[in-house]
Structures are given as structure tokens and as C-alpha cells.
Amino acid sequence: xxxxxxxxxxxxxxxxxxxxxxxxxxxxxxxxxxxxxxxxxxxxxxxxxxxxxxxxxxxxxxxxxxxxxxxxxxxxxxxxxxxxxxxxxxxxxxxxxxxxxxxxxxxxxxxxxxxxxxxxxxxxxxxxxxxxxxxxxxxxxxxxxxxxxxxxxxxxxxxxxxxxxxxxxxxxxxxxxxxxxxxxxxxxxxxxxxxxxxxxxxxxxxxxxxxxxxxxxxxxxxxxxxxxxxxxxxxxxxxxxxxxxxxxxxxxxxxxxxxxxxxxxxxxxxxxxxxxxxxxxxxxxxxxxxxxxxxxxxxxxxxxxxxxxxxxxxxxxxxxxxxxxxxxxx
Amino acid sequence: xxxxxxxxxxxxxxxxxxxxxxxxxxxxxxxxxxxxxxxxxxxxxxxxxxxxxxxxxxxxxxxxxxxxxxxxxxxxxxxxxxxxxxxxxxxxxx
Numbered sequence: 001x002x003x004x005x006x007x008x009x010x011x012x013x014x015x016x017x018x019x020x021x022x023x024x025x026x027x028x029x030x031x032x033x034x035x036x037x038x039x040x041x042x043x044x045x046x047x048x049x050x051x052x053x054x055x056x057x058x059x060x061x062x063x064x065x066x067x068x069x070x071x072x073x074x075x076x077x078x079x080x081x082x083x084x085x086x087x088x089x090x091x092x093x094x095x096x097x098x099x100x101x102x103x104x105x106x107x108x109x110x111x112x113x114x115x116x117x118x119x120x121x122x123x124x125x126x127x128x129x130x131x132x133x134x135x136x137x138x139x140x141x142x143x144x145x146x147x148x149x150x151x152x153x154x155x156x157x158x159x160x161x162x163x164x165x166x167x168x169x170x171x172x173x174x175x176x177x178x179x180x181x182x183x184x185x186x187x188x189x190x191x192x193x194x195x196x197x198x199x200x201x202x203x204x205x206x207x208x209x210x211x212x213x214x215x216x217x218x219x220x221x222x223x224x225x226x227x228x229x230x231x232x233x234x235x236x237x238x239x240x241x242x243x244x245x246x247x248x249x250x251x252x253x254x255x256x257x258x259x260x261x262x263x264x265x266x267x268x269x270x271x272x273x274x275x276x277x278x279x280x281x282x283x284x285x286x287x288x289x290x291x292x293x294x295x296x297x298x299x300x301x302x303x304x305x306x307x308x309x310x311x312x313x314x315x316x317x318x319x320x321x322x323x324x325x326x327x328x329x330x
Numbered sequence: 331x332x333x334x335x336x337x338x339x340x341x342x343x344x345x346x347x348x349x350x351x352x353x354x355x356x357x358x359x360x361x362x363x364x365x366x367x368x369x370x371x372x373x374x375x376x377x378x379x380x381x382x383x384x385x386x387x388x389x390x391x392x393x394x395x396x397x398x399x400x401x402x403x404x405x406x407x408x409x410x411x412x413x414x415x416x417x418x419x420x421x422x423x424x
Binding site for chain 1: 339341342343344392393394395396397398399400402414416417418420421422423424
């Protein structure tokens with residue numbers, strides 16, 4: 001963790017907090033967390049190579065990945081702030097001006113500022129807002145990219161999958177023989193994917209507006225604590241194959257990790273909302289097969305990459321994904 | 331897997347519990363050992379039911395799954411990892 005970066009993010013967050021007049025009705029934390037006349041202590045919500053997030057009261061500030069394409073991120077921020085995405089994506093807060101949603105850290109990393117939203121409770125996956133997530137995706141996929149600020153960048157799902165494979169290949173797996181075997185299986189599944197899913201060719205078809213990295217950490221309620229659910233994290237948003245946004249739950253279900261009832265709730269809500277990534281009824285797997293294979297492989301590759309430095313074999317959940325990879329190529 | 335006839339890649343689908351490979355080129359279908367018998371069995375079950383009862387949608391039907399999916403054994407056992415801590419983290423990570 002870079003203390004200087006945390007300080008910068010805290011300052012960015014607190015500047016907005018301090019600017020907001022006290023006592024204004026609207027998006028407020030439960031009052032116990034906001035002490036009149038003083039700012040709440042900042043909290044580091046995430047500190048990973050691909051992003052650091054600090055919260056101060058009702059505001060969070062994020063430092064994006066050092067290799068982030070700032071020009072593409074600027075377009076993604078304008079999309080998140082666009083009226084067409086109102087009620088679907090959490091809009092960013094201005095940083096440098098009314099339309100300026102992006103500042104730069106000393107090392108060039110983009111910094112952004114957002115209202116704090118309440119995340120999904122981590123201990124109750126069945127109670128998670130699966131239907132809301134599905135409806136938000138259906139709404140997102142219905143937005144015509146031509147009507148948005150552009151140029152709308154490509155959805156980064158395949159690029160992230162390729163990056164996961166690169167991480168797995170760079171990991172030292174020799175110390176644990178079962179990891180080496182798992183890595184071979186994952187690599188074989190990867191080789192069997194079509195080139196577009198490996199980020200080696202453009203995606204077929206015109207593509208739709210996609211989130212690009214859907215999981216339960218990408219949903220917040222705003223305003224807290226009982227506002228509507230919104231999608232956050234636009235770093236991978238763009239035009240692409242919309243099945244990618246359904247592919248993580250699809251992969252979890254296919255690998256026996258997500259209860260079939262929960263998958264049926266999610267898919268049913270997506271279809272009921274007119275979602276365009278899959279046919280309206282019948283077997284959705286012709287559309288989901290390639291993206292769900294890619295997400296299964298991506299998650300398995302990251303599991304191998306994370307287990308390697310810990311010198312441990314995969315746990316049963318991670319192994320279930322590698323088993324799926326094995327069935328893809330048998 | 332490649333099509334033995336035209337060498338285009340073959341994709342796997344699950345139809346009524348029977349796994350079939352279909353060629354993306356010539357649309358030819360490849361059946362594994364025992365799958366033809368499974369199809370014949372399904373067909374005979376269908377013809378025995380004549381006149382067929384109205385096809386009531388089965389709300390409890392198991393959702394369609396890909397051929398590479400985990401084998402499932404009814405509603406119990408399939409999601410044995412459900413609630414596992416490792417899966418709990420996976421639900422929230424990129």
C-alpha cells in the first residue's frame with residue numbers, strides 16, 4: 001500500500017465531503033457515522049494492483065490501475081454520467097469541473113470520485129439481489145452505443161481473461177505437482193476457445209453495451225441505505241458480446257457452485273426484462289457457452305496463480321472450475 | 331474437437347440430457363457411445379405417452395446446462411460447494 005496514494009485519495013474524498021453543506025437532505029449515511037463538525041475517519045475499501053479505493057463518509061475516491069487507458073476511462077466516465085444510464089450505472093462525482101470526472105496522481109494514475117453506495121451483504125449469496133443484477137444488465141444491454149459519448153471503447157472481458165492466463169503462466173507452480181497439472185488443463189481449455197474470446201480477434205457481431213466484469217461486488221444501493229441497486233466499476237465497460245455479463249453466474253452454475261435455483265432466478269429475471277444476450281426462451285447455452293467457458297477458465301487460472309505463491313493445492317471450489325476445464329476438452 | 335468430415339471445430343450441446351457435438355461448418359452431429367440409445371429411449375418414452383398429455387411447463391425443471399458442466403444428481407449434491415467460504419469470496423471478486 002502506498003501511504004502517499006492513500007493520503008491523496010483521502011484528500012480527494014474529504015474535499016467533496018467538506019464541500020457538501022451540512023444538514024442537506026438526501027444521500028446521507030446513518031447519522032451515527034457522520035459526526036457533526038468533523039469528518040469521518042477514512043476507510044480503505046480496496047487496495048489491489050488494479051485499483052485502490054478510499055472512503056470518507058459519503059464519498060469514495062478510486063485510483064485506477066497504473067496501466068489503465070486514461071482516454072478510454074474518460075469516455076467510460078462520461079457514459080456513466082450520461083442520462084441514458086441513469087438508474088443503471090452509479091454516476092461519478094466531478095473532480096476537476098462539471099464535466100471533469102478524472103484527475104491524475106503524481107505517477108499518472110487516473111483518480112476518480114464517486115458517491116458511496118451500500119454493497120451486497122457478503123454472507124448471504126442466496127439473498128443477494130440476483131434479480132436486480134439481471135434487470136440492470138438487461139437495461140445496460142438495451143442502450144444503443146450510438147447514442148452515447150464516444151468513441152465507446154471495446155468491452156474488456158476477453159482482455160481480462162487473457163491477462164489471467166498470463167498471470168497463471170508467470171506463476172511458479174513447480175513446487176505443487178497438482179497445480180502444474182491444473183495449469184495444463186486450464187491452458188488446454190483456453191486453447192480450445194475461439195480467438196475472439198482470447199482477445200486475439202474482434203468479437204463477432206455488432207456487440208452491445210456491456211459491463212465487462214459482473215460479480216456481486218459490482219452492485220451497490222444508492223442512496224444508502226435503501227436506494228435502488230446500481231452497477232459500479234466502469235473500468236471494463238464497452239461494446240462487446242453481452243453474454244459475457246451473464247457468464248460468471250453461468251460458469252458458477254455450470255461448475256456446480258451456484259445453486260440451480262439461483263441461476264434460474266437470475267436468468268429468468270434477465271429474460272423477463274427483455275435482455276438481449278440470450279434467446280427469449282429455451283436453451284440459452286448456444287449464446288452462453290463461449291463466454292461461460294472463458295470465465296470458468298479465467299477464474300481457474302487466477303486460482304492457480306494465487307495458490308502458487310502460497311505453495312498450496314487448489315481447494316474444492318477452485319478444483320471444481322478446473323474439472324469443468326477438463327470436461328471442455330475431453 | 332474437430333469434425334471428421336470437414337475439420338471445422340465442433341461445439342458441444344446438451345439436448346434433453348443427451349450430449350451432442352455439432353460441427354460449426356457442415357452442421358453434422360457426432361454422438362458419443364450410448365447417446366444414440368439414449369435418444370432412442372427418449373423417443374420411445376415419447377411415443378408411449380400418446381396421446382401426449384398437455385406439456386405442462388415444469389417449474390422445478392433443472393435449468394439447461396452445458397455439456398462441460400458438472401454432473402448433477404437431482405437437487406441435492408449438485409451445489410455441494412454452495413456456501414463454501416472460498417465460493418463466497420469468488421462471488422465478489424474479479
